[in-house]
Amino acid sequence: MNPRKLLVFLIICSLSCGPSLVSSNNVNLEFQFFNLRNLTLLGDSYLRNGVVGLTRDLEVPSSSSGSIIYNYPIAFFDPETNVTASFSTRFAFSIDNINPTSFGDGLTFFLSPNNQTLGSPGGFLGLVNSSQLTKNRFIAVEFDTKLDLDFNDPDGNHVGLDIDSLISVKTANPMLRAINLKSGNLITAWIDYSNERKKVEVFLSYSSFKPDEPLLTVDIDLSDYLKEFMFAGFSASTEGSTELHHIQNWSFQTTGFRPVRPRIHSHNVSDSSVPLRPPPIPVSDSGNRHHKRIGLALGIGCPAFFCAVLVVFGWVSVKKWRGIRTDKSLKAELVTGPREFNYKELKSATKGFHQSRILGHGAFGTVYKAFFVDLGTISAVKRSKHSHEGKSEFLSELSIIACLRHKNLVQLQGWCVEKGELLLVYEFMPNGSLDKVLYQDSESGKTLKWSYRYNIAVGLASALTYLHQECEQQVIHRDIKTSNIMLDGSYNARLGDFGLARLMDHDKSPVSTLTAGTMGYLAPEYLQYGKATEKTDVFSYGVVILELACGRRPIEREEESQKTVNLVDWVWKLYSEGKIVAAADERMTGEFDEAGMKKLLLVGLSCANPDSSERPSMRRVLQILNNEAEPVVVPKVKPSLTFSNSLPLSINEIFSDGEDCGSPKSQLDIRVD
Structure with a gap:
């Protein structure tokens, strides 16, 4: 803000004030067909003619697992308003097989805090690692085509809700709606979660029209599992079979976030409140003396107030000038190489350096988790303490680590020197310290x-x-x-x-x-x-x-x-x-x-x-x-x-x-x- 605008701002602030709050936004995604611009393919998944294949397309039995994940984290919880979003998704899929006697194992739609979710083949549905059953965190709806007693499956043709485990919270057999998951036909699925009703509903149909009654209904509160940001995707797996899993289209929406608007102070006056005739104003010597006192008070008060505003303006301007000079001197000392981030960008990615984003504290300052929604990445932002020591440590760390390249060192992604802040941006480490x-x-x-x-x-x-x-x-x-x-x-x-x-x-x-x-x-x-x-x-x-x-x-x-x-x-x-x-x-x-x-x-x-x-x-x-x-x-x-x-x-x-x-x-x- 330049000094002239700042002066106007200070004068306006002295007369009126209105709060401005920011809230998370609802998401609306629509994929009539798929492309690699917004999606990440993991494992054996592939993209062909706008259709996603999740497992290997082979004529001989094989073990395979794959997943596809939307690149950008989706907001599901707003820590400022303490609101958890509801969501609904619709997608069309098919499960086919060259050999009708060789079915297994199925596919899932999942939400996970991890954008690298890929599990093992077989009954693990490409969602869970066989050697680390509790590593991956997820909310998933499975479309299972094989009876696996290790996961308490009821049969080889069922739909189930899974939370952090492949032992389903509840299952239902789609044959109740005359739907066979292994038919090879295109099936449309709808998954709805209402945070108000604390209910998950799953609908299935061979047509594009949503049925009136859900196949699976689960009364459950997902607010404990829906993190501030989650990634959405699909996974599938086979083990010794030729089963094929395809996703043809997908839509996804979140609801429930209501942006908080600034409160506007208005003074509306109805016609009835205005008198038709103003009351007579008595004129007297005492009244004149009263007006003189008011005039004297205004004559002294207004210039004093204006002088105070000018003093504040001058103090802020000098501080800003010193800050700019300090920032420039710091930047002159910095090495070239890592990206220079914009302060506004880092503040937005850390939700205004919100307490809910704190990862830890150290000698240098506080470390925050940062979601760069536009880039679809997660980073760790280290924010310095306001001190001379903080500056020297900042320069030390930046000048050293920017020149280092080793697989066992935390990689520096960028830095920022603005607003009197010293910030370093590192790659995010999912498992912490x-x-x-x-x-x-x-x-x-x-x-x-x-x-x-x-x-x-x-x-x-x-x-x-x-x-x-x-x-x-x-x-x-x-x-x-x-x-x-x-x-x-x-x-x-x-x-x-x-x-x-x-x-x-x-x-x-x-x-x-x-x-x-x-x-x-x-x-x-x-x-x-x-x-x-x-x-x-x-x-x-x-x-x-x-x-x-x-x-x-x-x-x-x-x-x-x-x-x-x-x-x-x-x-x-x-x-x-x-x-x-x-x-x-x-x-x-x-x-x-x-x-x-x-x-x-x-x-x-x-x-x-x-x-x-x-x-x-x-x-x-x-x-x-x-x-x-x-x-x-x-x-x-x-x-x-x-x-x-x-x-x-x-x-x-x-x-x-x-x-x-x-x-x-x-x-x-x-x-x-």
Whole structure:
């Protein structure tokens, strides 16, 4: 807003005010035929002459699964108005077969928070992964053509409502309407959900006319399952059959969102309220004095008010000018490469940085989930705190990570410097942070599998090998911890948060700096001298590896004795007693490779050795985990390390991120043996 417009705006605001609210919009999609412009094909699905095929078109029996998903997320819940949308969809499909005796398994229409939903062949209907039955989240209506007792199917020709499981909430047989799903005929399906009535209804017909009575009616409240944004699509599967699944057309609508309009303050006066004759106005000396007082008050008040408006105008203008100058100076410092986002675009994608979009908090600021509806993508937006430290960390992170390319690093997509805000845009990690998966998810009964844990250890070692030895300039991360390790859709490790990272020339001596990081992950020599080296990163990696293997935080307080336990000390004690495998996370109930577990624990101890000279390089660690090198010999007793002088820094100076200190189990432990 330019200064002239701003002045007019301030004067108007001083006279009147009207609120302006924004609400989610209803969606209306119509596909008479399909094209790849707005759709994503996954698995074995294909597009031919405007018709979607979901499984392989072969003359010989095969196992196949495929899905097709509308590219753009659809709003189903508005957190600002607390409204859940109703929806209705209509589509025409056919299920045919070259061999009439070879039917199976069927197709589904689904809604999912994931735009990569693809499941296994066979009875999993291309919707659920056979090795991770609870991984995919969905609301689906299945059109099942095979009896599968594992999923409590009533017969080989039924329609069912599925929620996060292929064991249907309720089913119905379409033969009640003289409809055979396997007839090869074109069938039109209507699926309606009314949020007001809390009811799902499914209609089927061989014609394009909607029947009066539904085939399947389910009384259910879907508001707990309809997230703020969902993706819509179809999936199908076969197993040892030649069944074909085609979708010919599709329409989809949501209803229930009512945009909130600005309230207009009007002053309507009816004819009857206006007197025909104005009452006589008495004239007297007292009246004249009264008018003079009013005139005097107005003569003083109006200029004073106008002066106040000018002062506000001047203050805002100066602040805006300084902000523009700061933004320009910041942009001049930024590297070229990542996209520069518009602030308005990021604000819209995060619903005005709404509380419901918060993914987490860190040293840099707050991270929000962002839906870019126009692009059909989801990202994570990191919004800085308003401080000088925030600016320096922002520039540090951007200048470092923009130049990095590795499969185990979180990819930077763009940045924004506007409105006094510092924002970074990253690719969205569906499974969140390792910290969340290891601890928060476990409280709800979900335990990270051993294969994922080992893969995370290898991926993180690969990323650090790249940062330490393969970049043009060595990168010291300085804040490696479980909350800074993100997990993609396949639980691969992605190291992020480079706000405290430092660039160094290879083979150059480190310079002492203010100690920064998180207690429990800091190497003893880093606490003592404030010198960050690749070996201090190796120490932090070792602590993370022990967390992965043991499922325990670096520093915990025992519930019974209230004694503080250091994870490294605890594992080393078990190792000295010859029972290191006993440190394995009990929640895995023994479902892990014992030799691999022992290797992982020993690698963790070797990296967390108090003597930095005895720690292996990250390249050596990666080789050990990939069985390309012999493990490092770990002493049975934890080595002692003595410093000649006391710690030079106070606890307040050591901390750059106190977010972990709020945990009831976390305690400060800066003792060095």
